[in-house]
Amino acid sequence: MPDTTLMALKAAGARVRAEGSLIEAGVDTAILKRCALVLRDAGMYPVFMTAVHTEAGFMLCYQFALWDSPCRVLVSTPAKNDGRAVSLTPLFPGLQWHEREARDMFGIIFENHPDLRPLLLCDEDRDLQPLRKDPARLKTPEQLTRAEHTDPDEQAP
């Protein structure tokens, strides 16, 4: 990844930690779009979008990659308190179905998403939210973060 992109990510306010070709970027909800714009301008394609259910709520995780060099960016951002999130579909149309899937599996509502009908589940199961965890099995974001990692990319919303 060009250093300019990494600088732009940092300038946008992301907490960046690079390990080889894998870059982990923790961002706040307010700057998610700005960071996504930086990645889009760098020519990255969306790999996936998903969420992790923790004690502190939902953590949204995105992965972007460059098609011509070994670089992957893992962006993680907390969902808002009411389980809503900003949709990145306007920037990356490829994330539309991934966000629909996250709505199916976790019940996260994406604002400004063009079409949030169930993708994989049937209409009757639209509120099943199968990937939400049993409250007894929930872990805190700190328990899911690497020990030597002082700047946790998972932050309580």
Next chain:
Amino acid sequence: MNGSQDTRTFRMHLNLGPQHPSTHGVLQLELEMYGEYVLGIDPVLGYGHRMHEKMAEQRPWQAFFANTPRIDYACGLPHGHCYALMLEQALQIEVPPRALALRIIASELNRIASHLLWVGAFLLDLGAFTPILYCFDDREQAVDILEHMTGSRLTHPYMCLGGVTGDIDEETVVNIRAFIRRMRSRFQIYERLVTNNVIFIMRTRGVGVIAADMARAYGATGPVLRGSGLSCDIRTVAPYGGYDGYAFEVPTGERGDCLDRYRVRMEEMRQSLNIIGQALERLPGGPVRAEVPRKAAPPPGQYSCSVEGARGDVTYWAVSDGSDTPYRLKIRSPCMGNLSLLPKLCRGMALADLIATLGSLDLVIPEIDR
């Protein structure tokens, strides 16, 4: 097909494709038609949904290897390869060189088998019945070898933590060499039968053109992206599991139409044969599996690994809480990105072209549904 029709405006609602879960492929499209032309489509997914990601959260890390080939029934070995590499990276396990080579041989054989299945099914979609008979004849040879190597004909349980489940014997090496020789001669038949067939060319040239920018924005990968001219292959861009030791080319298309995607896949089979040939040439000796802990428990953190499947970027991403079961496992299936661009692509397309385009994307729907 059935549908309702408004005879004054020629607008129709048309259901295309099977609805019953036992039919293969199972992609149902709800089409909005204007006469013969498509106004919009709505793919109906989920018939093959098995919730593999939830299954992963409820069993030990190692037990999920049994699931990996079942996610993509046509090319499951790269899924196992990806999961194994991710776990080995998390647990810092060194894989013996012979196991690395065997993994590559098995993955490439699987890729060839998958592409052969695609060529046959694609041409069947276009109305050519004969090629699938040739393709299955060839695919049978690859599947026989894989059966001998892995013990199974379809969902190969071959990849495991620290290596592969079994070694190959001299007989298998001879069989693989014979397969390479046979396949190389078979390409001439395909050239004569299909590639230079004027009807085939007219059905595919200039049809379903995907611009490189569009493919990228939708996260399309694999032969779809390469057909649009971007030489994106994870085996060369970010080599994994020993692929950096092999010399092969990454074929790309120019226009991004169905014909380009066909050509890319045909050439990819030749390149896969080259890779297998090189791997056999210098197949190292030694064990096929490293010493691994009985209970795998990666330290807390997130882990990601990507490999090039037959359809594109297969990515596994896991969050560990330090216990012996994954806290969260995300499986990225390439077909989802490849199919998600179809609703935009197909607007204004004739119905027959939609079938060709759909076929050229090489979709395995249960892989999208997971």
